Amino acid sequence: MIASLVKPLFVDRYVLYSNIGIALLLGACMDYLHRLWQPSRNAWIAAVAVLAALVPTSLSLRTPQSRTDDVTAIGAAVREEGRPGDGLLHLPGQHRIWTAANPEDTRLLTDLALAQDPVSSNTLAGVGFPA
Structure with a gap:
């Protein structure tokens, strides 16, 4: 998926479900870090990093411009x-x-x-x- 940001290898909407897996993996990492560090500034930084990774991709896939077949x-x-x-x-x-x-x-x-x-x-x- 990362390589597809540079050169598309598939039609995004057909593998949109895979974002759920990435979200679950990132959530598990967040939970691990939260338990490891206890609630702290680092946990908030990690949460912002997760949102920064998921939100732009999710929003761009839902625009009419992401559809190549009109x-x-x-x-x-x-x-x-x-x-x-x-x-x-x-x-x-x-x-x-x-x-x-x-x-x-x-x-x-x-x-x-x-x-x-x-x-x-x-x-x-x-x-x-x-x-």
């Missing part, structure tokens, strides 16, 4: 270029969710690969035709 851009492009009755083909079918952020973007278009809509199929994304 799925709302797909819906915006379809909204601008599509006309009522135009066909829309999602390949592969599981990427249909990318246009689900704002259903108004594709409401007037015909989904060519959708066999059953979400309501009639009782699913979140509907059922697509087989390849």
Whole structure:
């Protein structure tokens, strides 16, 4: 994770859960130091150091700028270029969710690969035709 601050090696939000492990490890270290030193100025310095290590990373991962794949851009492009009755083909079918952020973007278009809509199929994304 430290090397990824210089050169990203993964998409941050997929390993966000690992920050919990770091927080637990730092908490265990804090507890150890607290027991070792008793409540003192050093314990407060350690607490500030822990917060300084965790908070900036956590906050930066929650900004729109941390997202490199803007799925709302797909819906915006379809909204601008599509006309009522135009066909829309999602390949592969599981990427249909990318246009689900704002259903108004594709409401007037015909989904060519959708066999059953979400309501009639009782699913979140509907059922697509087989390849």
